[in-house]
Amino acid sequence: MAVKVRIPTPLRKLTGGKEEVYVQGGSVTAVLDDLERNYPGIKERICEGDGKLRRFVNLYVNDEDIRFKENMNTQIKDSDELSIVPAIAGGFF
Amino acid sequence: MSYIKALKCRECGREYPKEALHVCEYCFGPLEVAYKYDEIKKSLTKEAITRRPANMWRYRELLPIEGDPTVGAQVGFTPLIRARNLADSLGVKELYIKNDAVNYPTLSFKDRVVSVAISRAREMGFKVVACASTGNLANSVAANAAACGMESYVFIPFDLEQTKILGTLVYGSKVVSIQGTYDEVNRLSSEIAGKYGWAFVNINIRPYYAEGSKSFGFEIAEQLRWKLPRHIVVPMAGGSLITKIWKAFKEFEMLGFVEGIEKTRVYGAQAAGCAPIVTAVKTGSELIKPVRPNTIAKSLAIGNPADGYYSAKVIRESNGWAEDSTDEEIIDAMKLLAETEGVFAETAGGVTLAVTKKLIAQGRIPVDESIVISITGNGLKTQEALQGRLVLPPVINASLKEFDGLVKSLEKKYAARG
Numbered sequence A: 001m002a003v004k005v006r007i008p009t010p011l012r013k014l015t016g017g018k019e020e021v022y023v024q025g026g027s028v029t030a031v032l033d034d035l036e037r038n039y040p041g042i043k044e045r046i047c048e049g050d051g052k053l054r055r056f057v058n059l060y061v062n063d064e065d066i067r068f069k070e071n072m073n074t075q076i077k078d079s080d081e082l083s084i085v086p087a088i089a090g091g092f093f
Numbered sequence B: 001m002s003y004i005k006a007l008k009c010r011e012c013g014r015e016y017p018k019e020a021l022h023v024c025e026y027c028f029g030p031l032e033v034a035y036k037y038d039e040i041k042k043s044l045t046k047e048a049i050t051r052r053p054a055n056m057w058r059y060r061e062l063l064p065i066e067g068d069p070t071v072g073a074q075v076g077f078t079p080l081i082r083a084r085n086l087a088d089s090l091g092v093k094e095l096y097i098k099n100d101a102v103n104y105p106t107l108s109f110k111d112r113v114v115s116v117a118i119s120r121a122r123e124m125g126f127k128v129v130a131c132a133s134t135g136n137l138a139n140s141v142a143a144n145a146a147a148c149g150m151e152s153y154v155f156i157p158f159d160l161e162q163t164k165i166l167g168t169l170v171y172g173s174k175v176v177s178i179q180g181t182y183d184e185v186n187r188l189s190s191e192i193a194g195k196y197g198w199a200f201v202n203i204n205i206r207p208y209y210a211e212g213s214k215s216f217g218f219e220i221a222e223q224l225r226w227k228l229p230r231h232i233v234v235p236m237a238g239g240s241l242i243t244k245i246w247k248a249f250k251e252f253e254m255l256g257f258v259e260g261i262e263k264t265r266v267y268g269a270q271a272a273g274c275a276p277i278v279t280a281v282k283t284g285s286e287l288i289k290p291v292r293p294n295t296i297a298k299s300l301a302i303g304n305p306a307d308g309y310y311s312a313k314v315i316r317e318s319n320g321w322a323e324d325s326t327d328e329e330i331i332d333a334m335k336l337l338a339e340t341e342g343v344f345a346e347t348a349g350g351v352t353l354a355v356t357k358k359l360i361a362q363g364r365i366p367v368d369e370s371i372v373i374s375i376t377g378n379g380l381k382t383q384e385a386l387q388g389r390l391v392l393p394p395v396i397n398a399s400l401k402e403f404d405g406l407v408k409s410l411e412k413k414y415a416a417r418g
């Protein structure tokens, strides 16, 4: 069992072209750390140096924006889905 | 001579070539045009500007195209009127209306952004222009594309005012009406822009497009005889206009054309049925929580504003504030503006005036300092909003006797030559 992470087109260079990957972790932070272990370089594209989510990247846990949940501390369980979605001109990629 | 230096990410500062790019590849932040300000400083003077024709291109050094504008050379320099009647009604001393309800050619401020966007798109070799729009942008893209012989595609939410739809179709634009909100239209448009390689003025051309709004701010400062207003109220949809008015004031100050920007406050106006930026300002939040719009101010119905964060920042930075207005207040304000100043603004103008009233009543805008109200669109385009809101004219036969009876019933007394 693992958490499914959906990768947006501009970050797929870092996942070898994969649209979806599976990693471990019980919170958004933990999932992103495991993502970084598997696909080095990806976390800095999503987070600022201090670990804060970048302003123009949205993260959704099962379609819910984590900014309106507990942000990076939002809990994730196996079988949940984390989507990484760059916010573009009010819309999305 | 071009003064564009590069495109620059507003978030991480990475620079990109001046092409049709709008998002930072690295951090996904929006790109903005950077200028060679040193060179502009050397060559541009107030006197030079004053001698140029009365249109927005008198500030061309500060607008992002390389050659001459190839469409919309006549846009801008709309009236800034001293609104004495409205000032009396609001109980304030020095009130101005910047009236883009009479902008050329499609009667909204969007002609400013579109003439820049299409001129720049042509410089970059695009053959087809497009946009996602809440109505005014649709009109402007369609008209300006027609004027320069380009093909245009316009994507709108299905429930726009008839006038805005007909006023787009008439130019021969291909209009696609989408079952959904503007935010859904915009999302689809982003996908289409990527796939079809068209110049979507407010998507892949956005960094250039948005700069056009600065001319609204430049003109106000020049028309106030090179002074900045103490207070300016601006309607917000995506939040681009308000940020660019502020940028315009800052650029003029940096070039030494005006001073005292620290005294200028910028206020944002939205409809109560779609006020994500106002909410962020009022709650002191950095986050813009998207909403599903429900308002008669359809031109402002953007629930997930692209420049929401930066708008809230400008408002905070300038010590301004933000307010919203209900549909009822919007209609009342449209009538008030028309009755006091003879200016028929669209619903967005109703929003802006209603919010101005509120801010004055709250004491946030003092009554004895200069105030500018930004009127950005024309009431003839949103007449539907007034349906059932005005008393229809009495119908009589062509008879003097009937008219006399009417005058009597109105209890008016006119002398023979009254």
Ligand SMILES: Cc1ncc(COP(=O)(O)O)c(C=O)c1O
Pocket (backbone or CB within 6 Å): B108, B109, B134, B136, B137, B235, B236, B237, B238, B239, B240, B241, B242, B299, B300, B346, B348, B376, B377
């Ligand atoms: C009449 C009118 N005023 C103001 C705006 C707001 O512009 P912005 O999206 O730059 O905030 C719009 C945008 O569509 C508009 O049509």
Ligand SMILES: [Zn+2]
Pocket (backbone or CB within 6 Å): B009, B010, B011, B012, B013, B014, B024, B025, B026, B027, B028, B029
């Ligand atoms: Zn960046």
